[in-house]
Amino acid sequence: MALTGVEIFKLLPKTNCKKCGHPTCLAFAMKLAQRQASLDQCPDVSEEAKRILGEASAPPIRPVSFGSGDRTLKMGEEMVLFRHEKKFVNPAAFAVEIKDTESDDRINSVVEDVLSSEIERVGQKLRIDAILINNVSGEASRFEAVVKNVSEKAPNVPLIIATGNPEAAEATLKIVASRRPLLYGANKDNAEQMANIAKTYKVPLGVKADGLEALSSLTEKIKSLGVEDLVIDSGAMKAKDIIEHNTLIRRAALKKNFKPLGYPVINFCQREDKILEALIASLGVMKYSSIVVLSSVEKWKNLSLFTLRQNIYTDPQVPMQVEQKVYKIGEPRPESPLLITTNFSLTYFIVSGEIENSKVPSRLAVMDCEGLSVLTAWAAGKFTAAKIAQFIKESGIENEISHRELIIPGYVAILSGAIEEKLPGWKVTVGPKEANGIPAFLRQRMS
């Protein structure tokens, strides 16, 4: 069971030395109890206290990672059930399945699709994160050949080695252990052998059982064999079971501190019907899956799943922002148009995208409004004539352009007169209300 703040306080040095960054040992104890601080922030804690508190202060969902370098996938560490309470920490990873029974041509084409799946949206790079190679053939030699081929063709992509055959597991890990793949496939029949292989090759282990009770017993058993980095699969395949099991797992870990289920979850969402697959994968993203396994890479499916994941895993309390500055779009000349907007990421990317679409090289002045969109920033008094005028003067843009015309968003047309008053010598032009009107607006001016 989790310790209370007072119980934790009794185990701390009680010197109030502030080295942990908190004003008192009691304040630090309270943060530890809320799992908002880490014990290693106190350099003077005794070994005995470390032993007792280490277990109690461990995150309720164990941090587990696989892959290597900057493509390492982190999972677990979640602290809340709902994202309005606090930001979710580690986004669900998307893995595409390759079966070792498929032809080499098909396998190579899936690898190509994974490698070219990356898109950039709102300043973040989004992609299919991992490849799961499934030993459907049951043969060690074919599996080994496929793993070797895929690992050579996709040297940086994190791998999931999926087999229940310890011989096949060992043969492939000899090839790819240094990439720290996830070995998936421990079950009640092979637990000892798979745990030994995971321990020998220092890789995390995926554990599968039918139902939550059997899963808890199996994780306890594997933990007692010395493997702690686990990813769990309750065997849920139907949408209803995925939601139910994943919710029970998350609740048991967070609310009851139930360690046997305090691990990241993997869900298998592959379906013949790709729309159904996208729907089930969406449920996984929304309800606590750490790895969502897909059957194929398709642009439409990627875009919907990437966008959903991005929305679920952003911090709802902090608007996404871009840096305040004057951005060049295309290769603007001194006489090119100057537009202005706010620094809400979505606003910036939509407006800059539409300017790009217009093919009219321009400058876009992006003003810091604490990440608010145009209308909200105006209503909040952050996108006012005085502030816009001050920003334009301080930006130094007057030295770069040969005109004195500022195009403002149509929604704040009301500001045009006031801005002209604050910026003597400038002309303010009201642009379109919606960003999708920008290309026609800019092209018309050119003609």
Ligand code: SF4
């Ligand atoms: S560093 Fe340790 S001893 Fe010092 S105030 Fe923090 S908890 Fe107390």
